[in-house]
Amino acid sequence: xxxxxxxxxxxxxxxxxxxxxxxxxxxxxERVVSAVRxxxxxxxxxxxxxxxxxxxxCLVAALTLSAPSEETLxxxxxxxxxxxxxxxxxxxLGAADDLRLLSPVxxxxxxxxxxxxxxx
Amino acid sequence: xxxxxxTLPDDEDDKRLMALVASGDDDALRLLVHRHHARLVGYLRxxxxxxxxxxxxxxxxxxxxxxxxxxxRPEAKLxxxxxxxxxxxxxxxxxxxxxxxxxxxxxxxxxxDHSQQSARRVAELDEAFRRAVAQLPDEQRTAxxxxxxxxxxxxxIAVIMGAPVSSVKTWIHRARARLRELMKDFHPDA
Numbered sequence: 190x191x192x193x194x195x196x197x198x199x200x201x202x203x204x205x206x207x208x209x210x211x212x213x214x215x216x217x218x219e220r221v222v223s224a225v226r227x228x229x230x231x232x233x234x235x236x237x238x239x240x241x242x243x244x245x246x247c248l249v250a251a252l253t254l255s256a257p258s259e260e261t262l263x264x265x266x267x268x269x270x271x272x273x274x275x276x277x278x279x280x281x282l283g284a285a286d287d288l289r290l291l292s293p294v295x296x297x298x299x300x301x302x303x304x305x306x307x308x309x
Numbered sequence: 310x311x312x313x314x315x316t317l318p319d320d321e322d323d324k325r326l327m328a329l330v331a332s333g334d335d336d337a338l339r340l341l342v343h344r345h346h347a348r349l350v351g352y353l354r355x356x357x358x359x360x361x362x363x364x365x366x367x368x369x370x371x372x373x374x375x376x377x378x379x380x381x382r383p384e385a386k387l388x389x390x391x392x393x394x395x396x397x398x399x400x401x402x403x404x405x406x407x408x409x410x411x412x413x414x415x416x417x418x419x420x421x422d423h424s425q426q427s428a429r430r431v432a433e434l435d436e437a438f439r440r441a442v443a444q445l446p447d448e449q450r451t452a453x454x455x456x457x458x459x460x461x462x463x464x465x466i467a468v469i470m471g472a473p474v475s476s477v478k479t480w481i482h483r484a485r486a487r488l489r490e491l492m493k494d495f496h497p498d499a
Contacts, residue, residue, distance in 0.1 A: 199485070202438060211350075211351045213347045221338070221368055
């Protein structure tokens with residue numbers, strides 16, 4: 190920076206800017222250390238929060254995945270059908286079929302209609 | 310505010326201190342900050358034109374340095390690494406503001422700032438130079454601050470700015486020409 194060929198302008202520029210080259214701020218190192226410690230604590234909290242969230246997600250996933258599959262449900266249904274309790278339902282359905290016999294048959298054709306020759 | 314410059318940092322000491330910082334040694338961090346903060350704040354003040362903002366950004370630089378301490382590889386000087394982080398923060402600051410500072414109003418002389426500031430011409434010239442530097446385009450201002458104020462070699466400036474050395478030289482050449490034009494009232498020879 191001590192180039193003898195520099196003009197007075199260059200020297201003036203260098204001298205002016207050099208006056209601000211280093212600006213010592215009293216107590217700055219202490220402020221930085223405090224800020225870094227706070228940053229360290231904050232990142233620790235964030236890390237633990239993330240770990241807790243991940244653990245919760247794993248728990249939910251485990252519970253969801255341990256629920257019975259469709260195949261298992263089908264098997265359980267067939268097992269229920271085979272049991273006595275399910276037979277009672279079948280009986281009820283059978284009774285319903287019997288009751289159907291008692292319902293009026295409104296739409297069936299009358300005997301006269303069947304026997305009468307068409308067009309007479 | 311003192312203008313006393315701490316002793317020049319030694320690269321080997323910086324490497325040793327960075328290793329300690331990576332292991333969580335706050336005393337090492339304190340020493341590292343003590344060694345480097347003055348030039349960092351000086352550079353940042355030249356860039357943003359505000360002492361308070363310069364200190365905030367310098368604080369952020371050291372926080373980021375601390376986070377990256379474990380991954381830092383001593384391929385470049387720590388000074389270069391610090392100013393590289395600082396330069397990126399300056400770019401973010403300008404984006405956040407939506408514009409860059411065009412004046413250096415906050416450079417108004419502070420009481421006791423310079424022991425010889427009673428010399429009116431020196432104060433006026435200082436102010437004029439700072440205003441002129443503040444008016445330069447971003448790359449030109451950064452390049453001229455790094456080469457003239459921080460006395461960094463072109464190669465280091467190229468690393469900091471992420472540009473070829475030829476671009477750095479061009480920016481510096483144009484910055485000087487622009488400053489001569491802006492300062493012609495003060496420097497008839499310029």
